[in-house]
Amino acid sequence: MPTVKDVCRHVRSKNAGPYWVTFDLFFDSEENFLAYGNSPALDGALFQRLFGADPALVKRFLIPGLNTVKLSYARTSPQGGMVERDMHCGQQYVRLLDVELSRA
Amino acid sequence: MNPKLPIKILVPTGSLGAGAIEEEVRHGIAQGAHAIATDAGSTDSGAAYLSLGISKNNRGSVKADLTVLMRAGAQAGIPLIIGTCGQAGGDRNVDWTRDVVLEVAAELGIRPRIALLYSEQDKALLKARNAAGNITPLAPLGALDDATIDACDHIVAAMGPEPYIAALQAGADIILGGRTTDTAVLACFALMHGAHAGAAWHAAKVAECGAQCSALRFGGSGVLVSIDAEGFDVAPLGIKNYCDVHSVSAHMLYENSDPFLLTEPGGVLNVTRAEYTQLDERTVRVTGSVWEPRPYTLKLEGSSSGRFQTLMLIGIQDPDVLCRVDEFHDKLLATMYERARKTIGPAAGDFHISLRMYGWNAVSGDTPPAGTPAPREIGVLFVATADSQAMATQIAKACNAYFFHYPIVMDKELPSYGFAFTPADIERGPVFEFRLNHVVHVDDPLELIRTAWVDLKEKEAA
Numbered sequence: 001m002p003t004v005k006d007v008c009r010h011v012r013s014k015n016a017g018p019y020w021v022t023f024d025l026f027f028d029s030e031e032n033f034l035a036y037g038n039s040p041a042l043d044g045a046l047f048q049r050l051f052g053a054d055p056a057l058v059k060r061f062l063i064p065g066l067n068t069v070k071l072s073y074a075r076t077s078p079q080g081g082m083v084e085r086d087m088h089c090g091q092q093y094v095r096l097l098d099v100e101l102s103r104a
Numbered sequence: 105m106n107p108k109l110p111i112k113i114l115v116p117t118g119s120l121g122a123g124a125i126e127e128e129v130r131h132g133i134a135q136g137a138h139a140i141a142t143d144a145g146s147t148d149s150g151a152a153y154l155s156l157g158i159s160k161n162n163r164g165s166v167k168a169d170l171t172v173l174m175r176a177g178a179q180a181g182i183p184l185i186i187g188t189c190g191q192a193g194g195d196r197n198v199d200w201t202r203d204v205v206l207e208v209a210a211e212l213g214i215r216p217r218i219a220l221l222y223s224e225q226d227k228a229l230l231k232a233r234n235a236a237g238n239i240t241p242l243a244p245l246g247a248l249d250d251a252t253i254d255a256c257d258h259i260v261a262a263m264g265p266e267p268y269i270a271a272l273q274a275g276a277d278i279i280l281g282g283r284t285t286d287t288a289v290l291a292c293f294a295l296m297h298g299a300h301a302g303a304a305w306h307a308a309k310v311a312e313c314g315a316q317c318s319a320l321r322f323g324g325s326g327v328l329v330s331i332d333a334e335g336f337d338v339a340p341l342g343i344k345n346y347c348d349v350h351s352v353s354a355h356m357l358y359e360n361s362d363p364f365l366l367t368e369p370g371g372v373l374n375v376t377r378a379e380y381t382q383l384d385e386r387t388v389r390v391t392g393s394v395w396e397p398r399p400y401t402l403k404l405e406g407s408s409s410g411r412f413q414t415l416m417l418i419g420i421q422d423p424d425v426l427c428r429v430d431e432f433h434d435k436l437l438a439t440m441y442e443r444a445r446k447t448i449g450p451a452a453g454d455f456h457i458s459l460r461m462y463g464w465n466a467v468s469g470d471t472p473p474a475g476t477p478a479p480r481e482i483g484v485l486f487v488a489t490a491d492s493q494a495m496a497t498q499i500a501k502a503c504n505a506y507f508f509h510y511p512i513v514m515d516k517e518l519p520s521y522g523f524a525f526t527p528a529d530i531e532r533g534p535v536f537e538f539r540l541n542h543v544v545h546v547d548d549p550l551e552l553i554r555t556a557w558v559d560l561k562e563k564e565a566a
Contacts (some may be wrong), residue, residue, distance in 0.1 A: 016361040018538040072361035074244035078537040080150035091467045
């Protein structure tokens with residue numbers, strides 16, 4: 001199975017306000033977007049495992065015009081709080097890169 | 105006199121102080137810009153700036169941008185509209201910006217009418233509104249209680265465009281707004297002059313980070329958006345830069361948890377059916393954006409300052425440590441807790457220590473997979489959190505010698521790791537956190553906003 005970095009030309013993460021984190025997966029082709037954009041691997045359980053997220057507060061959007069998938073989850077600890085390690089969550093995308101994608 | 109459509113808004117930079125470029129601003133004015141608009145902050149950099157009432161920018165960079173923009177606005181006779189002043193948009197952040205503006209006005213010899221829009225909220229008033237059922241939570245937070253309101257140092261409401269429109273109608277040359285949605289600052293002038301509402305809001309979203317919606321990363325700072333009765337055009341102000349369909353449509357994703365819907369004070373921008381067309385080499389046209397009016401709400405942001413932190417930092421190149429970083433972390437952390445408890449006792453209170461292993465796993469805190477090669481060096485950041493600054497520092501001092509010398513191999517001479525500073529402990533101050541993610545329902549968009557004026561024109565006449 002390909003990993004996220006095998007089928008995306010660009011992946012990024014960023015805070016979306018103080019309470020949400022959002023990921024954009026720009027697929028490298030329409031073919032790969034259609035094959036893997038809706039992959040069951042990119043589900044709430046993945047964000048629970050990687051970031052401790054509440055699976056009920058994980059959102060996924062497919063944007064066909066851009067061959068892009070947006071995934072967002074609610075932060076589990078306050079931005080800038082006692083145990084903060086990445087204020088803007090700009091490094092969190094790295095933990096998605098090696099996720100293996102089953103076909104949708 | 106109302107300008108005809110399209111309304112052209114010059115957005116000189118993604119945020120005031122980031123570096124407006126004079127020749128770009130001149131270029132935008134030459135193309136017939138009707139107003140200059142930019143925000144001057146966001147919540148991105150955390151709650152400290154609202155609690156402390158300070159900007160993350162230095163005064164000099166804000167003053168440099170204001171000088172470029174105020175001069176251009178005065179020469180062209182068009183308004184300068186700035187939202188979320190001083191990073192957080194609290195009253196003190198607005199006043200700080202006002203003082204810089206007054207200094208620049210004196211230096212330029214101009215006498216603008218300045219409107220100040222304050223959106224900081226009174227706690228008693230919010231409690232009453234909450235008790236009346238007029239404040240509702242946004243996910244992931246729950247219902248608001250009085251204790252949370254009391255815990256906040258400052259609370260602001262994010263304004264919509266209406267207070268700006270009122271100030272423009274009253275003749276403002278410069279508007280300095282408190283906390284405002286990024287989009288409202290950029291959309292207000294076009295909305296006031298009857299441009300298509302969906303287009304005005306969508307243009308504002310696209311332009312909110314300046315040239316970030318363009319194709320070239322280092323292609324300049326600003327953009328010009330032209331909004332008419334059906335859609336809008338967007339082009340960068342840097343003449344060598346260009347916008348393409350991808351760069352513009354992809355920007356709707358940026359820092360937004362939903363790529364199709366953007367909730368604003370009086371409605372929702374829906375771009376599900378937006379169409380993007382390359383108009384010429386540098387310009388993209390967008391149509392089909394829809395504004396869906398909703399009952400009026402203002403989003404609240406509140407910041408608190410909590411417990412205190414003291415830091416220490418060491419660098420390690422010792423190969424004995426670097427081949428066993430996780431083991432070293434666990435043993436050192438246990439020793440730190442033991443030292444603090446033993447030497448301070450119950451007075452230390454409910455303290456917390458963490459060690460961040462930079463060069464290994466500090467950013468994620470995850471355990472690296474087995475077989476990960478040893479790094480060449482690591483930096484270890486010690487973070488003690490306690491109820492007072494003095495106690496956090498006492499804990500750091502209790503740990504100092506062990507943090508500096510902790511051995512991973514017992515039969516060798518004690519190592520000494522690389523402290524970079526003396527004294528070794530750094531008092532970092534309080535932990536600042538946002539506490540609110542709620543909206544307050546209002547009948548009138550201006551009812552929670554206060555407008556004040558500094559009229560230099562009138563002063564001159566008097």
